[in-house]
Amino acid sequence: MSAAAVPVGYGRRTFERLEHWFDRPLGAGLNPLRHLGALGFLFFWLIAVSGIYLYIVLDTSATGAYASIDQLSREQWYLGGVLRSMHRYAADGFILVMLAHLLREWLFGRYGGFRRYSWLTGVPLLPLVFACAIGGFWLNWDALGQFSAQATAEWLDGLPVFASPLTRNFLSAATVSDRLFSLFVFIHLGLPLLLLFALWFHIQRISLAEVFPPRALAWGTVGTLLVLSLLNPVLSHAPADLSTAPTLLALDWIVLFVHPLMYFTSAGFVWSLVGGSLLLLTLLPWLSRQARAPVAVVEPDYCNGCRRCLADCPYAAITMAPHPTRHLAGREIAVVHADLCAACGICVGSCPSSTPFRSISELVTGIDLPQSPISELRQQLHTGLASLEAPHKLVVFGCDHGADVRALCAPDVIAFSQVCTGMLPPSFVEYALRDGASAVLVTGCRAGSCEFRLGQLWTAQRLTGQREPHLRASVPPERVATCWADRGEEALLVQALDALRQQLTRPDEASPLR
Amino acid sequence: MDTDKNTLNFSRLLAQVLLFGLFGLAIGVFSRWPAYQALAPGRAVVKVSFTHHGKPVSECHQLSPAELAKLPPNMRAPVQCPRERSPVRIEVDVDGQVAYRHAAMSSGLSRDGASAVYQRIELAAGTHQITVRMNDDARQSGYTHVRADTVVLKPAQILVIDFDSEAGGVTFK
Numbered sequence: 288m289s290a291a292a293v294p295v296g297y298g299r300r301t302f303e304r305l306e307h308w309f310d311r312p313l314g315a316g317l318n319p320l321r322h323l324g325a326l327g328f329l330f331f332w333l334i335a336v337s338g339i340y341l342y343i344v345l346d347t348s349a350t351g352a353y354a355s356i357d358q359l360s361r362e363q364w365y366l367g368g369v370l371r372s373m374h375r376y377a378a379d380g381f382i383l384v385m386l387a388h389l390l391r392e393w394l395f396g397r398y399g400g401f402r403r404y405s406w407l408t409g410v411p412l413l414p415l416v417f418a419c420a421i422g423g424f425w426l427n428w429d430a431l432g433q434f435s436a437q438a439t440a441e442w443l444d445g446l447p448v449f450a451s452p453l454t455r456n457f458l459s460a461a462t463v464s465d466r467l468f469s470l471f472v473f474i475h476l477g478l479p480l481l482l483l484f485a486l487w488f489h490i491q492r493i494s495l496a497e498v499f500p501p502r503a504l505a506w507g508t509v510g511t512l513l514v515l516s517l518l519n520p521v522l523s524h525a526p527a528d529l530s531t532a533p534t535l536l537a538l539d540w541i542v543l544f545v546h547p548l549m550y551f552t553s554a555g556f557v558w559s560l561v562g563g564s565l566l567l568l569t570l571l572p573w574l575s576r577q578a579r580a581p582v583a584v585v586e587p588d589y590c591n592g593c594r595r596c597l598a599d600c601p602y603a604a605i606t607m608a609p610h611p612t613r614h615l616a617g618r619e620i621a622v623v624h625a626d627l628c629a630a631c632g633i634c635v636g637s638c639p640s641s642t643p644f645r646s647i648s649e650l651v652t653g654i655d656l657p658q659s660p661i662s663e664l665r666q667q668l669h670t671g672l673a674s675l676e677a678p679h680k681l682v683v684f685g686c687d688h689g690a691d692v693r694a695l696c697a698p699d700v701i702a703f704s705q706v707c708t709g710m711l712p713p714s715f716v717e718y719a720l721r722d723g724a725s726a727v728l729v730t731g732c733r734a735g736s737c738e739f740r741l742g743q744l745w746t747a748q749r750l751t752g753q754r755e756p757h758l759r760a761s762v763p764p765e766r767v768a769t770c771w772a773d774r775g776e777e778a779l780l781v782q783a784l785d786a787l788r789q790q791l792t793r794p795d796e797a798s799p800l801r
Numbered sequence: 802m803d804t805d806k807n808t809l810n811f812s813r814l815l816a817q818v819l820l821f822g823l824f825g826l827a828i829g830v831f832s833r834w835p836a837y838q839a840l841a842p843g844r845a846v847v848k849v850s851f852t853h854h855g856k857p858v859s860e861c862h863q864l865s866p867a868e869l870a871k872l873p874p875n876m877r878a879p880v881q882c883p884r885e886r887s888p889v890r891i892e893v894d895v896d897g898q899v900a901y902r903h904a905a906m907s908s909g910l911s912r913d914g915a916s917a918v919y920q921r922i923e924l925a926a927g928t929h930q931i932t933v934r935m936n937d938d939a940r941q942s943g944y945t946h947v948r949a950d951t952v953v954l955k956p957a958q959i960l961v962i963d964f965d966s967e968a969g970g971v972t973f974k
Contacts, residue, residue: 312816319824379828434839444919450908451852452919458850458961459974507817511825519829532840532957537833547837 299394303736303773310733316501319508321735323388324490325500329508330381331486332499335479337374340367342476345426349468352428353526360522372516378420379541380512385416393571400579401492401602401629403572408489410568414561415482420542422474431536431543433457433527436471438546445554460529492627494603495741580706581657582628585621587612589640590653592619595755596634599709601740604628621654631739632656632710636746639756641712643668659706664715671701672723679725679791681784684711688738689731690772690780700784707731709742713749713758716767726766726787730780733771743771765790840923845954847895847922847931851964852915855887855907856938887939889916893962894932895924926956933962933971946970 302320309318319326344367346355359367389409392398398406424435440453456462490496499505524536538547549557587610597605604627607619621634635641640653643665650662672680677699685692685704692702705711708731716727729750737743748754750769758767770783840846861882869877886907893901901920908914916937932949948971952960961974 309820312813313820317817375832376828379832380824383828441919441921449917450914451917452850454848454919455850455852455917458848458963507821508824511821512828515825515829521832530959532846532959534838534840534842534957536837536839538837539832540834541828541831550839 295394295396298390299396300775302391302394303775306736307733307773307776315734315736317504317507318735319384319500319504320387320391322497322500322504323384323391325497326384326504326508327381327388328486328498329500329505330377330384331483333377333509333512334374334381337370337377338476338479340370341374347468347472348465349428349463352426352468353523356427357429357523360520364520368520369513369516372519372521373512374423375521375539376512376515378423379539380508382416382420382541385412389413389568396575396577399572399575399577401604401627404492405489406572407569408485408491410565412482412485412489413568414565415478415485417542417545419475419478419482421545422471422478424539424543425471426468426475427523428463428468428527430524430527430533431538433529434533434536435543435546438549442545442549442554442557445558457529463527463529492603493740494601580630582625582630583623583632583634583654583656585623585654586651587615587620589651590620590638591615591640592621593639594619594621595637595639596621596654599633599637599741599745601631601633601742602627602629605634623654629739630656630658631707631742632659632705633707633739633742633745635661636710636712636742636749637756638712642714642756643712643718644714656706656710659710661712664703664705665718667703668701668715668719669722672719675699675701675723679788680723681726681728681787682719682724683728683730683780683784684708684715685730685780686710686732686738686742688774689733689736689743690770690774690777692730692780694777695780695784699788707737707739707742708746709737709739711746713746713756716750716758717762720762720766725791726768728768728770728780728783728787730770730772730783733773733776736771736773747771840957843926843956845924845926845956845958845960847893847900847924847954847960847962849891849893849901849920849922849933849962850918851889851962852917853889853937853964853966854915855889856940857883858885858887858939859883860940884911884913886913886916887937889918890936891918892932892934892944893920893922894930894934895922896930924954926954926958928953931962931973935964935971948973 306318306320309320315321341359344355344359346352356371360371361368392406421435421439425432437454437457440457443449444452444454456467490498500508545557590610592607592610592615594607597607604624606622606624608622610616610618610620634654635652635656638653641661643650650665652661655661668682672682675698679699681700683692683695683700683702685702686708687704687706689708692704695702708729711729716729719727729746731743731746732738734743745754747769749756750758750767752758752760768783768787770780772779861880863880869879888904888906890904891901892899900922903918903920905916905918906912907916928951930949930951933947934944935946936944938945946964950973952973954960963972963974964970965972
């Protein structure tokens with residue numbers, strides 16, 4: 288283990304504990320730590336909507352901008368003032384959730400392999416978001432805007448690329464022209480459009496990307512910003528005056544921390560810090576030693592083009608093409624794009640050909656993982672159940688990233704760990720029950736914690752009949768249990784198994800399979 | 802049972818309100834606190850800034866007929882002047898002490914552009930004797946432009962020291 292891996296591992300465990308702690312009162316649906324990206328989008332939409340209104344009333348001249356915004360805040364506090372405050376606070380929120388999102392993905396090691404594209408397209412968002420946010424302070428053209436514009440110009444002048452120092456634009460009131468203000472407007476309106484484009488790129492290789500958080504979380508967040516805007520409205524400083532230096536400022540540290548940092552150190556230091564950080568983040572996917580697992584393989588003779596794997600793949604790694612097999616002419620076949628494939632096996636769980644009830648001696652399915660073929664699972668399940676001698680036999684299906692199921696093996700329990708719980712075809716649950724199991728426990732990461740985004744959700748939906756392929760309704764529900772637990776929460780699985788055992792000892796509870 | 806459920810729901814609701822409140826509090830606080838002292842009380846700022854083309858680094862050269870004959874016909878200008886401009890050297894003394902000294906190189910690949918300077922100097926508010934010396938001609942030793950003045954700076958005032966050849970050289974604004 289490298290020296291860097293120790294603090295990262297510690298950081299990951301701390302983050303996971305924090306997520307679990309938030310889960311208790313909020314649940315996965317309301318837990319902001321599980322929806323950081325979606326919250327970022329929510330803040331972006333809030334900024335866009337409030338910004339459109341602010342732009343309508345903004346006087347975009349150098350002499351009129353301050354008065355128009357100040358008047359809005361004081362004379363129309365109930366609408367314009369609230370929207371102005373929400374605009375600022377949403378920008379603060381955007382930056383906070385963006386940094387938390389970055390930290391989470393880094394700590395969880397989600398930057399290499401098939402995730403490289405999303406990581407690399409996320410890195411430019413950092414400077415872009417800060418540029419958009421900082422530029423907003425200039426448009427108001429109060430003492431804070433003056434300070435920020437001058438500090439930014441001094442920072443840019445730290446690079447010897449401008450023939451004339453940008454700071455000369457702020458030497459006197461005469462140099463701050465309407466033309467310069469047009470540039471401010473372009474920065475604050477043009478860059479967010481570029482940001483939206485970059486965000487679209489960022490989620491290109493993610494299926495069903497969450498661009499809006501769950502409704503309850505969204506309402507809670509909007510309500511929080513609304514209350515904050517009413518209790519603590521954003522107001523302007525004194526108008527900018529280029530013959531006077533700003534002195535005491537109510538600085539927005541979340542957005543503008545870089546200015547004091549520069550005056551505390553130097554422009555060169557901040558350039559080195561920003562450039563070095565961005566370079567390190569860009570190189571990170573190549574610095575890690577994550578080995579790539581073999582990707583999913585399509586077996587043409589068993590793929591009927593049903594499109595379920597296409598619908599369920601979390602990383603858009605599957606497309607459909609005309610089927611090459613003659614007797615299936617006119618149909619489609621799934622095509623796996625190796626660069627995008629996470630080798631999670633969720634497609635295997637979605638394939639109708641993965642059912643173990645098929646009578647062929649060696650189970651071959653339409654799409655499979657070479658390193659963990661579905662036929663092996665059927666074979667091991669059959670052998671394992673035959674080896675158990677207890678009166679009540681229990682089967683546990685788990686995953687490699689959630690709570691560890693291997694330690695659960697006992698005289699009455701066999702456990703199987705797959706790459707992702709989403710790899711489990713639900714028919715295997717019924718197969719296990721018909722093959723001698725008294726009950727089945729299906730486990731995986733907590734809701735919102737799935738290593739492969741959607742595996743836990745799809746499995747839960749398949750088992751409850753909300754998603755194809757679903758567990759047949761004839762399976763007695765009391766003989767199937769689920770327990771969603773992260774790594775380190777193995778005690779929850781033990782409790783779930785004990786509950787199943789107790790249930791099985793009650794004679795009236797164990798319904799026969801129909 | 803129902804009481805337990807209601808208590809649980811109430812606890813969850815309370816915790817949710819608390820967490821959302823903490824989030825709002827964090828944004829509300831750090832979007833304006835702690836106040837930042839961009840310039841200490843009783844201080845003023847002097848900004849030394851100009852963009853100015855230095856003089857050519859050397860004299861123009863009168864070509865002899867023999868030298869002209871070696872040139873292509875379309876390039877036979879009788880006088881050739883160097884493109885490169887002199888770096889602009891500047892010294893700023895405040896109350897007899899050197900506060901800033903810099904030699905600004907001409908911009909451009911051929912060093913034929915303007916020299917640019919920007920320097921921020923913080924001073925205590927009050928009366929100061931400021932002397933600016935500048936040399937924009939490498940052919941001359943010493944200084945080509947000098948200005949000395951006594952200025953009274955108010956707290957937070959910004960004094961801009963610029964160069965404007967039409968206004969007679971170094972300016973204090």
